[in-house]
Amino acid sequence: MTTPAMVPAAPKRAMWPLYAAGFTTAFGAHGIAANLGGFSEDAVTSLLALGGLLALYDGAEVLLKPVFGSLADRIGGKPVLLGGLIAFAAASALYAVADSPGWLWAARLGQGAAASAFSPSASAMVARLNPAAKRGRAFGGYGFYKSIGYTLGPLLGGVLVWAGGLRPLFTAMAVCGAAVAVWAALAVPVVPPLPRKRQTLADLARRLADRSFLAPTAALAAATAALSVGVGFLPVSGAAAGLGTVATGAAVSVLAATAAIVQPKAGGALDAGRLTTRTGLLAGLLITAAGLAAAMLPGLVGVLSAAALIGIGTGLITPLGFAALAASTPAERIGQTMGSAELGRELGDAGGPLLVAGVATLSTLTFGYAGLALLLATGPLLALALRPRTTQASK
Secondary structure (H helix, E strand, O other), X not given: OOOOXXXXXXXXXXXXXXXXXXXXXXXXXXXXXXXXXXXXXXXXXXXXXXXXXXXXXXXXXHHHHHHHHHHHHHHOHHHHHHHHHHHHHHHHHHHHHHOOHHHHHHHHHHHHHHHHHHHHHHHHHHHHOOOHHHHHHHHHHHHHHHHHHHHHHHHHHHHHHHHHOHHHHHHHHHHHHHHHHHHHHHHOOOOOOOOOOOOOHHHHXXXXXXXXXXXXXXXXXXXXXHHHHXXXXXXXXXXXXXXXXXXXXXXXXXXXXXHHHHHHHHHHHHHOOOOOHHHHHHHHHHHHHHHHXXXXXXXXXXXXXXXXXXXXXXXXXXXXXXXXXXXXXXXXXXXXXXXXXHHHHHHHHHHHHXXXXXXXXXXXXXXXXXXXXXXXXXXXXXXXXXXXXXXXXXX
């Protein structure tokens, strides 16, 4: 592993554009996804087309994030960051100007490909611009602003679509991407690529199969799965219990806001030594599983309890998982690692709702929550159960 010279923490003015890039990718993903089928003249009315447009964005991210993460290692994070933001603005402007169904598909594909570039490069630069002792708080801040994007995206996107359809929403995305690109060009320092040893496919496979990569990535994927299930299915549970749209919307807001608040605190606790990565990840997974179990309770109490607990659990996992990945990765390969970890999160984002929906189709939504809760709790419970035996055997 290459050990670079210790660098001081980056000034705040250099970090803010990276946080804004995190907000942009979250705002772009959820702001448009939540409103493609909304109530406007240019809304997507075909369920098949809607599903295809949603899958197009996510599919581009799954395929391209590891590629662009590796490119950031090769040429430096800033060029990939700026290129991705500019491409995101251009893809968004494409539909805002053209305003036709065919161009909507092209714009959505372009947005997904562009986000695949600037998202992993931004998280890699968060790691490169901060020493290990400051990374927990740095990733906590990055996750905070991504959570704000996830929270505000559907709300602000809905207002724009209500006011003028999809074109104003895509225009806002274009302006946001261009503004963050200019800001990053002026404020983010150049982080040159580090010398790298030749890496074979076998070397890459060994590194990605190592526990230091798999454990944090699995925790991040589990957190993303639970978050997606909470956002997608808690409103369904609320509606089944007779709750109105205001109450169910408030529950989703509680989830996102709780996750946003917890992330900087969890990162700060890690940096201060009050929390270890292992303890935090285990606690986060158990709390998230408890939140999914709480979703099985009827009425408003179950929905709000689930939202709060899932928010706390995912808020613990996210900054600690990324900080652990940064700590265990050679600095010259940090982009590749972040891109691969983002791939794991995308798989969790898709897999969690599919698991819950599949179980719910065969039985009920309550059993769907139980299935995912059991899956999330299995790993931490095994780790806790095996730890005393390992300690006793070593005496």
